[in-house]
Each structure stands twice: as C-alpha cells, then as structure tokens.
Amino acid sequence: MRRHHLYVARTRMGKSTLMRHLVEHKLQEKAAGRDRDAVVVIDPHADLVADILEQVPEQLVSEVRLIDLADERGAVGINLLDASVFTDRDRTADAVVRVARGLWEQWGPRMQSILEQTVKTLHEANSHPATKPEEQYTILDGLKLLTAESFRFEVLTRLRDPYLLQWWANDFGKWRREYRSDALAPVQTRLNYYASSTHARAILGQSRSTVDLRRTILEGGVLLVSTAQGSVGRDVAALVGASLLNLVDSVIREQERLPQHERRGALVVVDEMQTIPGVEFESMLSELGKFGASFVLATQSLAKLDQISPSMRHTLLANVGCLAVFQVAGDDARELIWELNRERVSEEDIVSQPVHHCYV
Structure with missing residues (x-):
C-alpha cells in the first residue's frame, strides 16, 4: 500500500x-x-x-x-512543548498556532503573535540545559507566563533568542495596562478552557510525554x-x-x-x-x-x-x-x-x- x-x-x-x-x-x-x-x-x-x-x-x-x-485513570501525558519529543521550536509553535486558528472563532494578528511568542518562549525554556525533563513547562503554563511577573522573569532567564527577549521587553513590556488586558483576554480565555478541564489537565498538563512517539x-x-x-x-x-x-x-x-x-x-x-x-x-x-x-x-x-x-x-x-x-x-x-x-x-x-x- x-x-x-x-x-x-x-x-x-x-x-x-x-x-x-x-x-x-x-x-x-x-x-x-x-x-x-x-x-x-x-x-x-x-x-x-x-x-x-x-x-x-x-x-x-x-x-x-x-x-x-x-481514560482519566491512566491518562497518557502529551506535553506539546516537550523539547525531547517536539524538537523543532518553530515547527512546534507553528503547529499549535495553526490548530488554534482552526478552532478559535475569534482570531487576529495580535492574538496570533501573543500565542506564538508564548509557545516559543516556553519551548525554548524547556530546551535549556538547566531544565530537567520532569520540570518542563506545558501549554497550560502560558497563563502564568502572561499574567505572573515573577514566573515570567524565571522563564525569561532561560531564553537565548534575542528576538524573544526583545519582544517581551519592548512589545509586551510597554503595553499600557488597558491595552494589555484587552489583548490578552482572548488568549487567556482559551488557555483557561484547557486549564479548567480535568481531561485536558490530565493529558496536556504533564511535564514530560509518557509515550515515546518518535521511537x-x-x-x-x-x-x-x-x-x-x-x-x-x-x-x-x-x-x-x-x-x-x-x-x-x-x-x-x-x-x-x-x-x-x-x-x-x-x-x-x-x-x-x-x-x-x-x-x-x-x-x-x-x-x-x-x-x-x-x-x-x-x-x-x-x-x-x-x-x-x-x-x-x-x-x-x-x-x-x-x-x-x-x-x-x-x-x-x-x-x-x-x-x-x-x-x-x-x-x-x-x-x-x-x-x-x-x-x-
């Protein structure tokens, strides 16, 4: 065949x-x-x-x-940002964005940029030598990355890509509070959907993927x-x-x-x-x-x-x-x-x- x-x-x-x-x-x-x-x-x-x-x-x-x-009892772990499984950062980000664009009714260039930089940032932090497999970030950590300054600082210390660092400092970092709230709302809404679902948390919230799909x-x-x-x-x-x-x-x-x-x-x-x-x-x-x-x-x-x-x-x-x-x-x-x-x-x-x- x-x-x-x-x-x-x-x-x-x-x-x-x-x-x-x-x-x-x-x-x-x-x-x-x-x-x-x-x-x-x-x-x-x-x-x-x-x-x-x-x-x-x-x-x-x-x-x-x-x-x-x-199967919630033995939920398989699929970390979409597991750097040992999804090795190509840009392909990973592109895939997540394409899926989101196909699922989310509300969509625009600003929303795409926020989601794209969020995924790339978490994936690159997972690729850092200091990040242990069991400590990797997941797509659900995108919520904290966008809203918790101390968590964001912790993640950004593991970035090496100057473009990403510049985006967080010069784009995201200089948004007025009202503008930021308006820009983040649709992304937060969807990430909250995954975070509030017991099925989604059980599957997408595990730090390391439990099935070696590549092998x-x-x-x-x-x-x-x-x-x-x-x-x-x-x-x-x-x-x-x-x-x-x-x-x-x-x-x-x-x-x-x-x-x-x-x-x-x-x-x-x-x-x-x-x-x-x-x-x-x-x-x-x-x-x-x-x-x-x-x-x-x-x-x-x-x-x-x-x-x-x-x-x-x-x-x-x-x-x-x-x-x-x-x-x-x-x-x-x-x-x-x-x-x-x-x-x-x-x-x-x-x-x-x-x-x-x-x-x-």
Whole structure:
C-alpha cells in the first residue's frame, strides 16, 4: 500500500469498517514478517480503535501503544512543548498556532503573535540545559507566563533568542495596562478552557510525554489514538490529534537524510479528518509519499473539507491513488462521478447505495 486513500461516506455507511479491515490486514502482514511499516490510527470516536484492539495479532501486542484520551485513570501525558519529543521550536509553535486558528472563532494578528511568542518562549525554556525533563513547562503554563511577573522573569532567564527577549521587553513590556488586558483576554480565555478541564489537565498538563512517539514510529510500531471527542470535548481532541499528526509528519521527514532502503514506511489512518483542523494534510499527501508514508483519510462530505481549507478537496482528489465512495449527499455525488466512471456510474447509483457498499 504505497498510494493514499480517501473514503467519503455519510455517517454509518461503512467507511470506518473498511478502514478497520485495511488496518487488520496490515497487522496480519506485520505479524507474518512481510511488512515492517509503522501503523498510526487517529480515531475521534473510539469505536475504530476499540475494534482494532480486539484483532491485534498476539505477536504484535508488545509493539502496540494506545493513547485513549477518555481514560482519566491512566491518562497518557502529551506535553506539546516537550523539547525531547517536539524538537523543532518553530515547527512546534507553528503547529499549535495553526490548530488554534482552526478552532478559535475569534482570531487576529495580535492574538496570533501573543500565542506564538508564548509557545516559543516556553519551548525554548524547556530546551535549556538547566531544565530537567520532569520540570518542563506545558501549554497550560502560558497563563502564568502572561499574567505572573515573577514566573515570567524565571522563564525569561532561560531564553537565548534575542528576538524573544526583545519582544517581551519592548512589545509586551510597554503595553499600557488597558491595552494589555484587552489583548490578552482572548488568549487567556482559551488557555483557561484547557486549564479548567480535568481531561485536558490530565493529558496536556504533564511535564514530560509518557509515550515515546518518535521511537514507536521509527521502530515500526503500532500507535492507536482515540481522541474521544465526545468525552474530552472538540477542542482538546482536535489539539491532541493535530499535534500527534504533526509529530508523525516531522518524524517521517527526518528520514530524508537516510538512504531509501533504510527509511521506515508508515500507514497513517485518520477517520473523520475534518474534526482535526490545523493539520497540513495537503503537504503531507504531496510530499511524504516519497519517504514511504501512505495516508488513509475519511470524511463525511467534501463540503467538510472546505472548512479546513478552500483547496483541500482538490488537493486530496489530485493526490489519492484510491477513492472509495459510499452513499453520499447529492452534491458530493455530482462531483465524485467525474472521479469514477461517469458512463457507468450515475448520481442515483451513488446516493442509493446500501450500507457497506461503495464504488472504488
């Protein structure tokens, strides 16, 4: 499987079932020693991951890593600013900002600048030799950084980037009290949302990430992620899901310097991709294939893709090697028959398909 897949279907028409069969086949091939690729599954509803877990071959059990955001008792730690995992400061900041822009209704250049400098500052402080892994700052510390002067001074002593130091001194530091309150309010509101959520604190508030995602991918392991949107909320699920996908992107790109025969392939499966804004699916599809990555993406409708990016549907259709069309709405059927065989498949054929049937 070296080509990207796109599955389009109304709810409960069978796209997740097709994904499950594909992943189960991949796992059987790995268990038999015929496949060495990593497998990553991102599931917003938990059912897909639960079904896959029941079918994991015994030989692969030790290679499976499960991240279930709904499990508060054994909550996995995902520090988005963990410098040992998310090693590139600027890529990390860009990823967090992109996710926030996709989730937060209120957005503007001032808000983006504040969030960007906050994330870069905390990440750089985590990279300082004096910062122990268990003492790293998290995205939730952004609140204190913006409001507590003594805490801000402590963090700034660990910065080496003159631009960041200048921004805090000459931009942030010289804002009038009224202007500062007005500028910080929208950022504080969103960070407060994460800080006040028990699920978010349990996951995002741990100083060090408890799963070595980079090692799992590079060693050809299996990573199953249930973002549990119904339990933890849309924002937390999207933030974690997007961050993990951006990490997968980064790890795969790191292999560029390796000879082709040494690169580790990866199958990346994302159900309901429209629920995870802030991910550069377009660049992933067009660029990561040469590093051995293949994506299997699913959505309920093409219109949902437009919410992510105006060019998303066109980029996806241009880069996928396999298109599976289940029962869809009329608007989607009218467009997708051009991707199938218009002379043999009609709009009515598509919109009237029974459950678990599709044109490929």
